[in-house]
Amino acid sequence: MKKIAIDAMGGDNAPKAIVEGVNQALAEFSDIEIQLYGDKEAITKYLKAEKRVSIIHTAEKIASDDEPVKAVRKKKQASMVLGAQAVKDGKANAVISAGNTGALLAAGLFVVGRIKNIDRPGLMSSLPTVDGKGFNMLDLGANAENTAHHLHQYAILGSFYAKNVNGIANPRIGLLNNGTETTKGDPLRKETFELLAADDSLHFIGNVEARDLMDGVADVVVADGFTGNAVLKSIEGTALGIMRQLKSSIQAGGLRAKLGALLLKNSLYDMKNSLDYSGAGGAVLFGLKAPVVKCHGSSDAKSVYYTIKQVRTMLETNVVGQLVDEFSKKGDADD
Template identity: 80%
Template sequence: MKKIAVDAMGGDNAPQAIVEGVNQALAAFKDIEIQLYGDEAKIKDYLTATERVSIIHTDEKINSDDEPAKAIRRKKKASMVLGAQAVKEGSADAVISAGNTGALLAAGLFVVGRIKGVDRPGLMSTMPTADGKGFDMLDLGANAENTAAHLHQYAILGSFYAKNVRGLANPRVGLLNNGTEDTKGDPLRKETYALLAADSSLNFVGNVEARELMNNVADVIVADGFTGNAVLKTMEGTALTIMGTLKSSIKKGGLKAKLGALLLKDSLYSLRDSMDYSSAGGAVLFGLKAPVVKCHGSSDAKAVFHTIKQVRTMLETNVVGQLVEEFTPKDSE
């Protein structure tokens, strides 16, 4: 049985969206147990599942405007911290939260702990592509600044995840840059390119431009945390704007527009689904001793369900256990 700790109080739509997503996951997967951390009375308002779920009550929670490191130290009974503590103590196998990203990163690093040999865990998410296959991208903001050695390690981590969780035999790794030529980029990108090109364990396909990300140009995209986070939010904002503008145009377009939308309904749904990142799950802080996964702050029940599904797959494939073995120096065995 896979035991997953869930911060029921984190995110814009908590606890309703979190608990409704948990209800769906418990109905779909018979091999998981959920531990819900948060206000018991509020959680019970939405919890319909009665088996394989428990509530660990706490009145304390970390707010979106709390300073991450201070919040982890001072709010020892916060729902997010208790979930991370359960993982550390072994009573849970993974933790999920839609709350304060910085605080979850801090809880992951200081409570759960990083794998020995991983310099800086990276925040990684599976992003959508036009053909529906998606790509893994890191770092998405766990670290504002990175060295070439960090980016090289992100390529290894991302490739490992793509192989073991997404089932890709030989994932293509691309370096996000301002041009495809190997001479492009600032000193960080040039040094990283040399490291990736020299690593025969990676299927490095070279530099990748941001405009090609959704065209299945690579299976793993490597970026520094500042750039990766900016690209992530640009993609999210663009997708939301396109869908919102299209919907608004149809509503304002009169009868012809509505009839046209009716005829194109299947195609429009397909477009919506291809740009929907919620079905890919959450962002994994990869490189820690256990799965620590961040749901989007505005996650609905569907996104929470898919994040639990993602964590279930991570536990089923034992990707973290395999990663520990991969990074353990052979001479220490």
């Protein structure tokens, strides 16, 4: 049985969206147990499932404007911290939260702990492509500054995840840069390029540009945390903007526009689904001793359900356990 701890009080729509997503996941998967951390009365109002779910009551939570490290250290009974502690104590196999991103990163690092020989875990998420296959990208903001060595490790982490979770035998690794030429980029990008090109264990395809990401140019895209976070928010904002503009144009276009939309209904739904990142699950803080996954702050029940599904797959494939073994071997080889 896969035991998943969930911060029921994190996010804009908590606990309603969190618990409704849990209801869906428990109905779909018979091999998971959910531990909900938070206000018992508020959680019970929405909880339909009766089996394989438990509520661990706490009135304390970490707010979105709390200073991350300070909050994790001082609010020991916060729902997010208790969930991470359950993983550390072996009572849960993974933790999910839609709450304060910085606090979850801090809880992951200080409570769950990073894997030996991984310098800085990266925040990784699956992003949409026009063909529906998607791609993984990291770092998306766990670290504002990175070295070429960190980015090299992100490529290894991303490739490992793509092989074991996404089932891609030989994932294409791209380095996000301001041009595809080998000579492009600042010193960080140039040094990273050399490291990735020299690593025979990676299928490195070279530099990739942001404008090509949604065309599926690579299976894994490597970036420093600052750049990756900016690109992530640009993609999310652009996708939402396109759908809003399309809807507004149809509504303002009169009968002809509405009839056209009706005829194109299936195609429009396909377009919406291809741009919808909620079905991809959450962002994984990859490089820790257990799955620590961040849902979007505005997650609805659907997004929570898919994040639980994602974590279930991670536990089923034992991707973190395999990663621990892999980096233990790397450490032994370097000694």
